[in-house]
Amino acid sequence: MCRPFFSIAVQTAALLLVSGCGDDTPPSPDAQADSSVEAGVDAGADGSMDAMGPDIPDAEWRDLSLRTQWGSEESLEVVTQGIFAIWWDPRFDHAEDAPVMFAQLESIRRECLDELGMADPPNPAAGYYYNVYIHHGEDDDFPNGWANGQGTDEFGMPFLTLPNGAHIDRGNIYHEGFHIFQYEATSPGFAYRGDSQWYIESTAQWFMAKHLPLAEDAYVEAGAISGNPQLALWHSFSNEAPGDPTDWLFQVRQYGMHTYLVYLSESAGIDPAIITRGFYEGVSVSPQRYQYDAVGGDRLRGFFADWAAHNTADFDYLTRDQVARARREVEVVADAANLHPFVAEWRDAGSSADGFRPEASLSPRGWSYNVVRIQTTQPATYSVTFEGDATGSEGAASYFESRLVAISPGGARYLALSMADSVSGAGSISVVAGETDLYVVVAAVPEHFSGNQTYGYSLQVSRVES
Numbered sequence: 283m284c285r286p287f288f289s290i291a292v293q294t295a296a297l298l299l300v301s302g303c304g305d306d307t308p309p310s311p312d313a314q315a316d317s318s319v320e321a322g323v324d325a326g327a328d329g330s331m332d333a334m335g336p337d338i339p340d341a342e343w344r345d346l347s348l349r350t351q352w353g354s355e356e357s358l359e360v361v362t363q364g365i366f367a368i369w370w371d372p373r374f375d376h377a378e379d380a381p382v383m384f385a386q387l388e389s390i391r392r393e394c395l396d397e398l399g400m401a402d403p404p405n406p407a408a409g410y411y412y413n414v415y416i417h418h419g420e421d422d423d424f425p426n427g428w429a430n431g432q433g434t435d436e437f438g439m440p441f442l443t444l445p446n447g448a449h450i451d452r453g454n455i456y457h458e459g460f461h462i463f464q465y466e467a468t469s470p471g472f473a474y475r476g477d478s479q480w481y482i483e484s485t486a487q488w489f490m491a492k493h494l495p496l497a498e499d500a501y502v503e504a505g506a507i508s509g510n511p512q513l514a515l516w517h518s519f520s521n522e523a524p525g526d527p528t529d530w531l532f533q534v535r536q537y538g539m540h541t542y543l544v545y546l547s548e549s550a551g552i553d554p555a556i557i558t559r560g561f562y563e564g565v566s567v568s569p570q571r572y573q574y575d576a577v578g579g580d581r582l583r584g585f586f587a588d589w590a591a592h593n594t595a596d597f598d599y600l601t602r603d604q605v606a607r608a609r610r611e612v613e614v615v616a617d618a619a620n621l622h623p624f625v626a627e628w629r630d631a632g633s634s635a636d637g638f639r640p641e642a643s644l645s646p647r648g649w650s651y652n653v654v655r656i657q658t659t660q661p662a663t664y665s666v667t668f669e670g671d672a673t674g675s676e677g678a679a680s681y682f683e684s685r686l687v688a689i690s691p692g693g694a695r696y697l698a699l700s701m702a703d704s705v706s707g708a709g710s711i712s713v714v715a716g717e718t719d720l721y722v723v724v725a726a727v728p729e730h731f732s733g734n735q736t737y738g739y740s741l742q743v744s745r746v747e748s
């Protein structure tokens with residue numbers, strides 16, 4: 283099930299109500315075929331596509347057959363190349379678009395199969411083309427409920443529906459094209475449900491963003507991360523904690539988690555195949571546990587805390603245009619009452635003598651973080667002592683990483699607190715003239731990868747003027 287959400291991160295800059303998502307993404311390995319599809323809307327990241335190179339010969343699949351649930355070869359226009367068949371209503375003309383679409387789809391296919399450890403959808407192995415439909419809402423004879431995404435037809439075969447305009451949006455095709463090659467995933471732990479559901483959309487967004495690294499719309503949902511950094515890494519459509527809001531900030535978070543995956547592959551330098559190959563390794567562990575094992579727990583904990591610190595420094599691994607676009611999305615569609623970027627804010631001051639402890643509802647959940655903001659107008663030295671609870675609210679063993687981030691107009695300085703063990707640490711930093719903010723970032727990174735339990739802690743922050 284997919285809930286409605288507001289977004290201006292679609293093909294136009296207008297405010298759009300997306301109503302109904304249906305089978306936007308591949309089903310879990312044991313899912314049943316569904317022929318009544320309302321495909322969900324996924325964010326594109328760029329405008330019209332340019333030609334992407336020479337045509338790809340289709341000799342590999344020259345014996346594939348056409349088959350469609352909607353219309354026929356006589357009632358529709360259809361062209362084929364490689365494993366793909368593109369269909370549209372003859373009242374419209376997409377003959378010039380098709381070669382560009384084929385080129386990008388084949389490029390996506392080759393990368394997914396040759397570099398990322400993924401597999402073809404079931405269509406070609408069954409002897410049929412993978413169908414891509416360009417539709418025009420009520421102006422053609424395709425189902426009116428179709429939007430933008432992948433579904434499954436009455437033959438048990440996946441297909442892609444692309445609204446007119448979205449079919450020539452490069453970012454949209456990268457995202458939806460990537461979904462095609464998730465469909466035959468063999469790992470139950472990566473299913474599109476529960477605490478693994480987030481990974482389907484996050485990886486598709488990651489694939490789009492790494493191909494369009496400078497596109498202004500590549501990170502539209504990033505504000506959902508900084509707006510509520512205390513939400514679990516795996517927060518998605520249907521696994522929220524009791525009482526969690528269900529507005530845009532909470533419902534699109536998995537789309538914005540591609541910021542983390544991009545940070546891992548582009549800044550931390552992990553092998554991109556680690557992000558994708560788990561789909562096809564037959565594993566029962568979740569994507570988050572798979573990454574922990576593949577990268578190494580200590581390394582991944584450090585990368586996560588670093589990512590949190592760089593998010594706090596206004597996403598300094600993204601372009602300024604991308605960040606401005608993400609901020610604009612929050613201003614237009616988010617409920618301001620549900621924004622919690624900081625658990626405390628002080629000005630030229632530390633904590634009270636008794637220290638600071640966040641309220642339970644805003645304490646970090648698994649693989650999430652809190653931010654304390656200190657506005658600084660004068661040079662001073664801040665000393666921080668950190669003490670975490672031994673276990674989370676439901677008994678899982680705690681583990682924390684913490685960072686200090688000092689901000690100036692010229693950029694950010696980062697310092698990791700020295701952790702004496704998994705739950706306690708300390709550090710100090712001298713804020714100099716011109717630095718306007720000091721942030722304390724507390725990341726909960728336990729060896730526990732499900733649920734919504736919180737991980738409490740206390741901070742003692744003292745200030746001495748320089």
